[in-house]
Amino acid sequence: MNYIAVFVAALAGFGVGAVWYGVFGKAWLDALGKSEDDIKGSGAAQALPFVTGLVADLVMAIMLAGLMGHLGNISIHGGLITxxxxxxxxxxxxxxxxxxxxxxxxxxxxxxxxxxxxxxLVMGAIIGAIGV
Structure with a gap:
């Protein structure tokens, strides 16, 4: 497995989340029925969702690379479809x-x-471009 591709894909996935919720954060809070004060934590409690998200993105990238490797369609197009x-x-x-x-x-x-x-989609494209 190409761990550079996996690591880059995981970081990119985390970045997508930062941008996505930066854009849709207020709508997301509204749909959740909460305010910013409701979800704020302190110390470790505030960092935990971000650590969890990064670990989840890493696991997701590993699994996606493994699946793409088994399927054998290692390309940007193959990554997007997968x-x-x-x-x-x-x-x-x-x-x-x-x-x-x-x-x-x-x-x-x-x-x-x-x-x-x-x-x-971003992870699949990156893994497809760099390879498994």
Missing amino acids: GLFVWVGFVITTMGVNHAFSRASPKLTAIDGGHWLAVL
């Missing part, structure tokens, strides 16, 4: 069920789901 299929088959379906049972706003599902689609 990222899309993973999102449709696993991510948005799981989120849709969880959000439906928790009675979350469809707007929340769209914002969070769009984020993960963007992350998987």
